[in-house]
Amino acid sequence: MEVTITVNGTAVTRDVEPRMLLVHFVRDELGLTGTHWACDTTNCGACTLWVDDTPVKSCTMLAVMADGHTVRTVEDLDTGGQLNPLQEGFMQEHGLQCGFCTPGMLMTGQWLLDRDPDPDEATIREAISGNLCRCTGYENIVRAVRWAAEHGNGEAEATDDDASADVETSDEVTA
Amino acid sequence: MQVPETFDYERASTVEDAIQRLTAHGDEARVIAGGHSLLPMMKLRLAVPEVLIDINDLPGLDHVRLDGDELAIGALVRHAAILDDPILGEHYPIFADAERKIADPLVRNRGTIGGSLCQADPAEDLSAVVTALKGSCVIQSANGRRTVPMREFHTGPWETAVGDAELLVEVRIPVRTSVGSSYHKVERRVGDWAVAAAGAFVQLDGDTIAAVGLGLSAVGAPDMTCPDAEQALVGGPASAEAFAEAARIVHDAVSPTADQRGPVDYKRHLAGELTRRALTDAARRARSGSDPVDSEEGNA
Ligand SMILES: Cc1cc2nc3c(=O)[nH]c(=O)nc-3n(C[C@H](O)[C@H](O)[C@H](O)COP(=O)(O)OP(=O)(O)OC[C@H]3O[C@@H](n4cnc5c(N)ncnc54)[C@H](O)[C@@H]3O)c2cc1C
Ligand code: FES
Ligand code: FES
Numbered sequence: 064m065e066v067t068i069t070v071n072g073t074a075v076t077r078d079v080e081p082r083m084l085l086v087h088f089v090r091d092e093l094g095l096t097g098t099h100w101a102c103d104t105t106n107c108g109a110c111t112l113w114v115d116d117t118p119v120k121s122c123t124m125l126a127v128m129a130d131g132h133t134v135r136t137v138e139d140l141d142t143g144g145q146l147n148p149l150q151e152g153f154m155q156e157h158g159l160q161c162g163f164c165t166p167g168m169l170m171t172g173q174w175l176l177d178r179d180p181d182p183d184e185a186t187i188r189e190a191i192s193g194n195l196c197r198c199t200g201y202e203n204i205v206r207a208v209r210w211a212a213e214h215g216n217g218e219a220e221a222t223d224d225d226a227s228a229d230v231e232t233s234d235e236v237t238a
Numbered sequence: 239m240q241v242p243e244t245f246d247y248e249r250a251s252t253v254e255d256a257i258q259r260l261t262a263h264g265d266e267a268r269v270i271a272g273g274h275s276l277l278p279m280m281k282l283r284l285a286v287p288e289v290l291i292d293i294n295d296l297p298g299l300d301h302v303r304l305d306g307d308e309l310a311i312g313a314l315v316r317h318a319a320i321l322d323d324p325i326l327g328e329h330y331p332i333f334a335d336a337e338r339k340i341a342d343p344l345v346r347n348r349g350t351i352g353g354s355l356c357q358a359d360p361a362e363d364l365s366a367v368v369t370a371l372k373g374s375c376v377i378q379s380a381n382g383r384r385t386v387p388m389r390e391f392h393t394g395p396w397e398t399a400v401g402d403a404e405l406l407v408e409v410r411i412p413v414r415t416s417v418g419s420s421y422h423k424v425e426r427r428v429g430d431w432a433v434a435a436a437g438a439f440v441q442l443d444g445d446t447i448a449a450v451g452l453g454l455s456a457v458g459a460p461d462m463t464c465p466d467a468e469q470a471l472v473g474g475p476a477s478a479e480a481f482a483e484a485a486r487i488v489h490d491a492v493s494p495t496a497d498q499r500g501p502v503d504y505k506r507h508l509a510g511e512l513t514r515r516a517l518t519d520a521a522r523r524a525r526s527g528s529d530p531v532d533s534e535e536g537n538a
Binding site: 084104117125189193 | 290
């Protein structure tokens with residue numbers, strides 16, 4: 064059946080089987096392989112993306128259920144190749160090793176920062192409790208989110224058309 | 239790769255439309271709300287519906303409001319909304335206690351109270367909460383609405399009073415004064431289903447228990463509760479001794495099964511001990527208004 068989903072700001076229309084999971088829609092139909100897919104059992108969070116501005120596990124949602132809705136994936140976090148502060152935080156604090164969990168961590172972490180720009184450690188750990196990491200022990204992921212909180216969190220500024228806000232963000236990032 | 243069997247997908251626009259579609263397709267059809275119980279079952283092909291009717295767009299099912307002397311919770315209210323809801327927080331902190339321990343924030347963004355109650359999993363948490371609070375379920379069919387007490391809503395494991403062409407539309411909880419409530423759950427790790435869980439409300443008249451409700455999850459308690467323990471408490475003092483005695487009754491009454499989450503003895507112990515803690519915190523909240531109670535279950 065035909066679905067139209069606005070993915071990262073662009074409306075895309077595809078003919079899909081109702082049983083196609085949203086994670087396979089973005090990866091296989093759209094080639095957006097930033098969203099990962101691992102456990103298939105709603106446990107690991109590697110497949111986390113936003114539907115209508117809320118992070119969900121896309122292995123447990125049908126693409127047809129997203130028809131008429133908006134989806135945001137990890138590919139939308141940077142601005143023209145310029146990493147946003149959360150992505151930069153993962154680099155600065157070594158928030159990843161193999162990187163498999165990272166897209167999910169970023170999508171959940173960004174959602175947290177948008178709602179709570181200055182989260183404490185306990186809040187961060189609770190927020191990412193649906194995203195499993197087998198490498199880092201979480202310590203550096205928590206630090207990465209804190210880094211972003213301390214360096215402007217940028218999301219609001221980065222998507223802001225206001226030029227001065229953009230400059231501010233890139234200053235923070237390169238600081 | 240887990241892929242469901244093929245099916246047709248329809249999106250309902252109103253409650254009436256959903257019921258019409260359910261009527262047209264008979265027992266071939268299943269409604270899907272958050273899909274966080276149904277889709278995993280379909281991926282494992284434990285559920286093979288021929289038609290899925292998506293009810294996420296139905297208007298008028300995502301409310302939490304005071305309605306006369308009851309709280310009304312729409313079937314599509316998601317776990318995350320229940321966790322943050324100020325009305326539920328004010329009247330019954332047991333909801334937030336439970337929600338903090340249900341799955342993880344991402345699952346809570348999708349799963350609904352209606353789906354949770356209709357899934358009728360014996361280890362489900364919100365069913366135990368609504369059971370403790372002696373709530374009721376409003377079921378709508380082509381013939382109108384009927385109300386079923388929560389304690390009669392589950393007709394067996396994974397079975398409910400909802401018929402083929404019916405929808406659960408609302409959950410209702412009586413409003414009470416001088417009341418406190420609490421939920422205690424032990425899980426193996428964050429986000430997991432309960433090894434055991436117990437919830438309670440206590441309504442006080444001075445230091446006497448005027449009314450009480452217990453809800454038990456994952457321990458094989460008939461109707462997810464223990465009427466003998468409730469009866470033993472009503473009219474007596476809200477004392478540590480009374481709560482310990484209620485815990486003993488629960489301990490002896492439940493019939494958990496051994497599984498990877500633990501042996502029978504351990505679950506039985508938890509059923510009693512978590513009942514005692516839930517009653518104790520509920521009574522404390524009843525006395526003091528609803529102060530938050532830290533519910534770490536480390537020493538259970
Ligand atoms: C990883 C993971 C961990 C979890 N941990 C817990 C936990 O710790 N505790 C817990 O309690 N739950 C847990 N859950 C279950 C979670 O709470 C689900 O969201 C919930 O059980 C089902 O809600 P849903 O809206 O997703 O229902 P769905 O999956 O959409 O539906 C479930 C069933 O209910 C039926 N249904 C749904 N809505 C209605 C309605 N309005 N009227 C009639 N029938 C309806 C469907 O047809 C289906 O049979 C977990 C789930 C996952 C994936
Ligand atoms: S692949 Fe979706 S939660 Fe693991
Ligand atoms: S970096 Fe390897 S799973 Fe997280």
